[in-house]
Amino acid sequence: MTKRTIGNAAREAGVGVETIRFYERKGLITQPPKPRHNGYRSYSNEIVERIQFIRNAQALGFSLQEIYELLALHADPNTECSSVRTRASTKLEEVEQKMAQLRDIRSTLKKLISSCPQKGPAAGRCTILGTLSPEK
Numbered sequence: 148m149t150k151r152t153i154g155n156a157a158r159e160a161g162v163g164v165e166t167i168r169f170y171e172r173k174g175l176i177t178q179p180p181k182p183r184h185n186g187y188r189s190y191s192n193e194i195v196e197r198i199q200f201i202r203n204a205q206a207l208g209f210s211l212q213e214i215y216e217l218l219a220l221h222a223d224p225n226t227e228c229s230s231v232r233t234r235a236s237t238k239l240e241e242v243e244q245k246m247a248q249l250r251d252i253r254s255t256l257k258k259l260i261s262s263c264p265q266k267g268p269a270a271g272r273c274t275i276l277g278t279l280s281p282e283k
Contacts, residue, residue: 150189160198167198173211175201175218208242 157164167190171178176197179188197218204214217234220226262274269276 149192151195152187153190156190156195156198160195160202162198162202170198170201173215175211175215208238213238 151159153164153167157167160167167176170176176194179190179194181188200218200221201214204217205211209217213234217231220231220234259275259278264272264274
């Protein structure tokens with residue numbers, strides 16, 4: 148079992164040292180005990196793999212709370228694939244909703260940009276500023 152310092156564990160996992168400390172504070176990973184002989188904590192392969200799992204889940208849009216739940220499912224030998232699939236399906240629905248919202252925003256921005264006169268003073272003429280201003 149390979150042991151490494153927090154700096155080496157961070158490099159191997161592709162995160163910063165502060166990210167590891169943050170995960171420890173949030174309870175996503177356990178902080179290794181501090182040995183008496185040198186004072187440096189040793190991070191195992193399992194911890195590095197767990198950090199990589201967290202990072203991969205974050206890249207898919209899972210929140211820290213959702214990742215905590217996924218880690219619990221991962222650790223439970225009785226977990227059914229359907230439980231994990233349900234969580235992934237829920238995340239996909241959220242992503243699709245966000246994409247629809249972003250498409251609407253994109254469309255609105257394109258319309259605003261195309262309606263902009265482009266020249267002259269903005270005061271009283273800029274359709275973008277006019278749209279953003281509260282109605283009186």
